[in-house]
Amino acid sequence: MAREPLVAATASGGSPPPKPERTKPRESPSTWPLVDRIGLYLCWAAGIAMCLVTGGILAYMAVRGVQFLRPSLFFNSPTPELDQSKSGGFLDPLIGTVLITIVGTLIAFPIGVATAVWLNEYRRPSGLARAVESGVEVVAGTPSVVLAIFGLIIFQQSFFGFLSLTAEGNAVLGRSFFTAGAMMGLIALPLIVGSTRVGLQQIPNHVREASYAVGKTKAATIRRVLLPSCRPAIATGTVLGMGRIIGDTAIVVILLGATLQLQSVGEVPGLSTLKGSGSTLTSYVYNNSPAGEGQSPGKAYAAAFVLLLVVVALNYAVNRITSREAPQWIR
């Protein structure tokens, strides 16, 4: 039996329908104790301040950066000229950023994934596993300038002479894309290890057992099931690590030389560049800004803007990767 519509009841002149019971309106913060209200407003203020700061940085860098950005900056090597119209662009630092990111990622990626797999899937002996865990944590917490100094000491040993320029008298310079890349790998490593481990932990145990239960070994399970399952996690960690490498300055200044132009060592093309010193966008910004050593704030702004764009692009990439569907199982 259909109920009579309410509209019909009111239209026919009967008594208006009783007011429907509503759920209580949301409790207003004005009824809260003062402390809680202050806390709430502080939370609001913190969030909004965060947005304002980020927006401010982006807007300011965009305005100043675009103002000084010229296409020619991308295609010209920097030259030591006092006259800023002749001092060139940031082609070499741009190449340097790309090279150092590639070298650092190539070093950090396999070591990081392998460490994470060992920590999560093997962990024998357990004492060693705990030592590795705290080792990764210590590396993650060490300032990059400390790593850079440490790297310089290590790579100036004559044993590592093949990685950089060996001056007359067998003094090893220790500054090259290889040596800087090795230390850059170290600062990217903890991010890759952490992200991969989270990915592995999210795979329920019965998935591993399902692979063993059809007669596969642990190694085959890791290679064919576990690593493909946490591909998004590995990619996220790698991109975050790349962001760290791109943004680091101390290692560039100390271990890459922060020279104006790429300086090759040796004759082999490619290898000679990697054995040589150079600079990155971060060191270029530092060296051109009046706060550092340079007198060319315009070019520093332009390079900083490009750097910012690269980092924003990487963040976007991370968001895209994490939103991509990782395999989901019932736990």
Add this chain to the structure above:
Amino acid sequence: MDPLMPPPIKRIVVDREPRVVDPPPGAPGNGAASPGALAHSPTLRRRHSSAVAAVERMEMRELSIAYGEKVAVNAVSLPVRQGEVLALIGPSGCGKTTLLRSLNRLTELTATARRWGQITLDGEDVDRVEVTHLRRRVSMVFQQPNPFPMSVFDNVAYALREQGARKPKRAALAPAVQDALERAGLFAEVADDLDRQALRLSGGQQQRLCIARSLAANPDVLLLDEPCSALDPISTEVIEQLIVRLREQVAIVIVTHNLQQAYRVADHVAFMYLGDLVEYGPVDQVFHRPVAKRTKDYVGGAFG
């Protein structure tokens, strides 16, 4: 077959005595089925007398398993026969899953687990069989559907691709993959696109894919650990029919919390309680004429 439509109920058992098709006395949520409603009774048994004589494939002798100090399975002796479904029933924590996992030595993955007694597969001690080889012969399907994050085809071919060996061509694997999918009753539903991601399938399809994956290596024994507990009733029914169909090809051991399910699919039932095997026998005996009082209480719903 449309996966959303319930398959037609096949009346497999035609038994004159209403007692046999009665639900287990007092089985939870089932109500009392009057003889007139038997044709539609959900407890209608799917099993029928097997066409092939049962052959003993595995045997447990005085099998005990302990985790640290806690004994999970205590001196259990049981046969596993091909042509029959053996159901392990019992309350939670009674050791039935542990027992099942020990059959293909998955218990060895637990560091604290120790095992005594003997398990034989076709007369050979399972400890003497290389473990990956053993697990190809004694395969297992888990409670939660867990296809691997690859295509349907690759999931089924997973067990077939030997490690280390040169990769067999897809065309060489295709007949075996199709056969396994057909035996698991999934082929018709996925035939149009074997390259789709396995995790995009429905839960019931995923579980049948897991069964197909286990069948691909042509195992002698199939272990099922509560294979339907994460599934809806329709998928459960499809899988139960599948289990009954498969028992002539492989020996099947199923762990289940669901007494009606055990009643529907099993030929022999083993009731376990706190690690002990309380009663083992044909399904009718265990459900209708249990010898032990504990069995009577459990199948009668007095505890669980």
